Amino acid sequence: MDFLRPASWEEALAAKAEHPTAVPIAGGTDVMVEINFDHRRPEYLLDLNRIGELSEWEVGQESVRLGASVPYSSIMEHLRAELPGLALASHTVASPQIRNRGGVGGNLGTASPAGDAHPALLAADCEVEAESVRGTRLIPIDAFYTGVKRNALEPDELIRAVHIRKADGPQQYSKVGTRNAMVIAVCAFGIALHPETRTVRTGIGSAAPTPVRAKAAEDFLNAALEEGGFWENGKIITPAIAKQFAALASGACNPIDDVRGTAKYRRHAVGIMARRTLGWTWEQYRGAGRTLEGAA
Amino acid sequence: MRVNFTVNGRQQEADDVWEGESLLYVLRERMGLPGSKNACEQGECGSCTVRLDGVPVCACLVAAGQVEGREVVTVEGLADYAKHREDAHPGGGCAAGSCGTTLDAAKRWQSRPTDGQAGEAAPLSPIQQAFIDAGAVQCGFCTPGLLVAADELLENTPSPSDQDIREALSGNLCRCTGYEKILDAVRLAAARQEEAVQS
Numbered sequence: 001m002d003f004l005r006p007a008s009w010e011e012a013l014a015a016k017a018e019h020p021t022a023v024p025i026a027g028g029t030d031v032m033v034e035i036n037f038d039h040r041r042p043e044y045l046l047d048l049n050r051i052g053e054l055s056e057w058e059v060g061q062e063s064v065r066l067g068a069s070v071p072y073s074s075i076m077e078h079l080r081a082e083l084p085g086l087a088l089a090s091h092t093v094a095s096p097q098i099r100n101r102g103g104v105g106g107n108l109g110t111a112s113p114a115g116d117a118h119p120a121l122l123a124a125d126c127e128v129e130a131e132s133v134r135g136t137r138l139i140p141i142d143a144f145y146t147g148v149k150r151n152a153l154e155p156d157e158l159i160r161a162v163h164i165r166k167a168d169g170p171q172q173y174s175k176v177g178t179r180n181a182m183v184i185a186v187c188a189f190g191i192a193l194h195p196e197t198r199t200v201r202t203g204i205g206s207a208a209p210t211p212v213r214a215k216a217a218e219d220f221l222n223a224a225l226e227e228g229g230f231w232e233n234g235k236i237i238t239p240a241i242a243k244q245f246a247a248l249a250s251g252a253c254n255p256i257d258d259v260r261g262t263a264k265y266r267r268h269a270v271g272i273m274a275r276r277t278l279g280w281t282w283e284q285y286r287g288a289g290r291t292l293e294g295a296a
Numbered sequence: 297m298r299v300n301f302t303v304n305g306r307q308q309e310a311d312d313v314w315e316g317e318s319l320l321y322v323l324r325e326r327m328g329l330p331g332s333k334n335a336c337e338q339g340e341c342g343s344c345t346v347r348l349d350g351v352p353v354c355a356c357l358v359a360a361g362q363v364e365g366r367e368v369v370t371v372e373g374l375a376d377y378a379k380h381r382e383d384a385h386p387g388g389g390c391a392a393g394s395c396g397t398t399l400d401a402a403k404r405w406q407s408r409p410t411d412g413q414a415g416e417a418a419p420l421s422p423i424q425q426a427f428i429d430a431g432a433v434q435c436g437f438c439t440p441g442l443l444v445a446a447d448e449l450l451e452n453t454p455s456p457s458d459q460d461i462r463e464a465l466s467g468n469l470c471r472c473t474g475y476e477k478i479l480d481a482v483r484l485a486a487a488r489q490e491e492a493v494q495s
Contacts, residue, residue, distance in 0.1 A: 001315040003297055003361040025359055029339055032357040035316045036337040045315060049362045095467020096445070097354045098339050181466035182340055 002044045009051050009131075012158060015044075017133040020155035022046040026054065026069040027101035029094070030110045054105070054160070063126075063166055068105025068159045075104075083164055085120040085171030085190050092116050092175045095182055105159045108144065111151040111210070118145070118211030119190030120173050122203030126164040132156040138163065145210035169193035170284035172277040175205075176261075176269045186261040189249070189273035193281050198222070198231050202274070207253035207266045217248035217274065234286045242275050249274035301363045303327060304373025305380075305396015313360045320344045320355035322363075323370060328403045331371040331440045342468035345441035346370050352448045354467075371440035372402035374447060378421035381451065423447045426485035427478075434472035442468045446482045454493070456486055 004022060006012035016022055022044035025031045034040035048054055054069035057079065064082050066075070072090035076099070080087040086104070093099050093116045107115040108128060127138040130153055144152050153159070171192040177183030188205035200221050202214045224241045225231055250271035255263040299310045299322065310326045318337075323329045323346070333343035337356045344355040347369040355368075369377050376397045397405070420428075423446050433439050442465060449456055449464035456464070461482045470478060 003315040003359070005361060005364065025362070028357045028359055028362065029354075032318060032359060033338040035359075036318060036356060041316070045359060045361070047359065047362050094339065095342060096464060097342055097345055097352050097467045098357075100351045101353050101357065182469075 001042065004044055004046045005050060006046070006048075007050050009053060009160065012046065012048060012051060013131060013133050013156075015046055016158050017156045019044045019046075024048055024109060024158060027071065027098075027103055027106055029098050029102040030106055030112075048158075055103075059166070063163045065129075066104060066162045066164055068108075068161055069103045071101060071103050072099035082166045083120075083124065083171075084167050085124050085173050085192055086117060086164065088171070088173035089116045089120040089175075089188075089190065092173070092177075092180075092183075092185075092188075104162055108151065108159055108162070109153070111145055111149050113148060113208060113210055114185050114188075114206040115211065116175065116185060116188065116205065119188050119203030119205040120171070120192075121162070121164065121190075122211055122213050123171060123190035123192035123201045124164050124167065125192075125194075125201060126162050128152075128159060129161040129163060130154075130157045131160045132158070136160075142213070145212075148209045150210075167192065168197075169195040170281040172280045174273040174277050176273070184260065187253075187255070187266045187269050187273075189270055189277055191274070191277040191281055193285055195231060195285065198226065200225070200278075202249065204249070204252060204270055206260075207255040207270050209254065212252060212254075214249040214252035214270075214274065217245050217252060220248050221245045221278070236286070237278065237282050242278055245278055246271040246275040297361060299360050299364055301365060302367040302396075303329070303399065304369055304376065304402050305367075306398055308399060310360065315359075315361060317360045318356050319346070319348075319358040319360055319363050319368065322360045323355060323368070327399060329370055329372050329399075331405075333437055333440055335437070339467075340469070341438070341441075342445065342465075343438050343441040345444045345468065347444060347448065350448075352445050369444070370402070371443055372405045373397040374443055375405070375419050375421045375424065378423070378447060379419060421447060422488055423450060423482070423485045426488065427481045430477050430481035430484050432473065432477040432481035434470075438468055438470040438472075442470070442478060446485070449482070450486055450489055454486070454489060456482070458483075 004015045006015050023042035024046045026048045054067045056067045057070050058065045072093045075090045076087050104117045107117040121141050126141045139152050173190045175188040176186040185206040187207045190203040192201050204212050250267045253267045253270050255266035257263050297313050299313050310322050332355050335341045335343045339354040339357045345352050346355045349367050
């Protein structure tokens with residue numbers, strides 16, 4: 001094994017181009033587990049810790065450019081107003097020790113369907129900034145997850161940052177597990193209201209081969225909210241609409257039975273989380289002047 | 297490969313480090329500092345918690361090569377670290393430079409609390425003394441990680457709520473105590489810290 005220690009982003013890209021099998025390591029919270037348990041013996045480890053810019057973020061007009069290695073603890077602390085859904089999701093990641101090291105770039109690189117950030121990223125809408133010596137491209141999050149632990153990155157590409165749309169309305173995140181800390185999601189649900197475009201977006205974790213949006217549920221809800229004038233009149237969403245939204249979210253799942261839960265349970269729980277988080281966000285939307293920040 | 301980094305305030309060098317080796321392995325097996333415990337090796341238990349540039353992390357999930365040029369504080373250096381924080385850097389910490397604990401002293405470090413039985417007392421950090429006084433140690437395996445995590449909490453949150461304590465220690469598993477005495481110990485250390493500030 002070789003340990004590559006690029007001092008700059010350019011050096012990192014050059015190293016990845018020269019050694020496409022090199023495994024990037026930033027927080028190490030996934031990679032080191034695999035090495036410790038002898039599940040993986042990469043030929044090259046590509047350490048990204050020395051590249052300071054990966055741990056920085058910029059808040060722009062429309063979006064936040066979040067460096068790939070910004071730790072979850074920083075997202076919780078500094079970006080709750082701009083990225084409330086992701087801040088809530090970050091708070092559910094493992095433990096303080098893990099949140100101090102792990103970041104969204106690693107979650108995307110690993111692309112596990114159980115990654116905590118994915119539902120929040122899907123709901124908020126974002127683009128992944130992938131770069132290689134050949135150039136930079138922005139991959140829409142909807143096109144990023146391509147299979148179980150597979151993503152749209154080319155072998156010579158590295159994730160530099162994620163451009164996440166700033167919240168223009170309430171966002172919520174819910175995760176099912178056996179306790180509040182140190183839990184891999186049995187399943188998870190993210191929701192974001194986008195009042196500016198009169199749309200709702202969702203994300204489901206751990207209930208399909210990849211993180212997915214509940215598109216049919218979104219389409220149904222967008223039409224129902226439009227038809228009932230809910231965005232303007234701010235009325236309580238009728239139970240029938242919430243119920244149908246939950247059923248369609250449940251239908252968007254394609255889960256498996258495993259040690260953490262059965263497929264049937266996951267479908268059921270995603271429906272419950274969809275209904276609840278819709279209720280929470282809609283109450284926040286209706287309550288004038290109430291904070292858009294997550295409760296993380 | 298060779299790795300140079302600061303351990304408990306002193307510059308150290310580890311040779312012949314395997315590229316896939318963890319910081320935990322380097323500390324325990326190459327530096328003779330077994331205080332950080334090796335249990336799950338997957339970041340689930342927190343018993344290997346150390347400070348990396350001041351931040352609590354699981355040493356088992358940090359690749360040795362990633363600590364090049366950085367500062368690590370282990371439980372063996374905690375008493376000196378806490379004392380130094382009190383004396384030289386009130387309200388903050390310091391893991392660099394000439395302050396700190398020599399590797400030799402760290403290797404020989406033992407808990408010698410003022411319980412009247414152990415003869416001459418060696419200085420403990422306030423959180424270590426509080427763990428003893430509150431009876432928060434049973435088998436002791438989780439204790440080093442808990443001490444490092446709790447000490448960091450009290451450094452940054454001088455008057456933590458119960459919620460703050462639970463959150464800060466949520467990454468440290470203890471299979472003996474049921475946590476109540478551990479929570480008591482952190483409350484005790486916080487109360488003593490407050491008293492010290494007021495007096």
